[in-house]
Amino acid sequence: GNSVTQMEGPVTLSEEAFLTINCTYTATGYPSLFWYVQYPGEGLQLLLKATKADDKGSNKGFEATYRKETTSFHLEKGSVQVSDSAVYFCALSDSGNTPLVFGKGTRLSVIA
């Protein structure tokens, strides 16, 4: 079946550090890939997405590139801020008309 694996957290970084959160997936077809963000006390919000291989999704300084050859969709940001502290979820949807499958989430804490 389809699955998403994210790096274990928590991740703690100093402000302006470079961020990478790894995400790899298993899918039978050619899925679409998503990153969602959950700020403290809130629901999840869509951060970015990519729908086919080599696509790059970007938003709010975050980027992720859909790599079919490595089945990966790693999230990156060049310079994190304290306001980026949140839980980040990688997710996929396949071509089989089924609900999104989420990873377990990675908690990011950015300290000033």
Next chain:
Amino acid sequence: DAGITQSPRHKVTETGTPVTLRCHQTENHRYMYWYRQDPGHGLRLIHYSYGVKDTDKGEVSDGYSVSRSKTEDFLLTLESATSSQTSVYFCAISESQRQGDGYTFGSGTRLTVV
């Protein structure tokens, strides 16, 4: 998000009592979902609906039932609450299940079963 609201936001209930959580949307989206969020497990799908009176089970459906009598409302019922159902419950909506369509989430309901 303004288009989707969950109620109540917080609830404490006793073991063995029935509990109903409500999800209400104003977007007229066809699909609605209930997830639970637990430390170490991320988000797990409980049930989802693909239309009025059309529902299907997710990976953790045991102990839960759902109903959707109107497009805008999706109810999650714990028939007899147990401590293992203490969790944060999220509702989500989507216009379709086409690839590339993301979900809009509610703010969650924190349920504690004592």
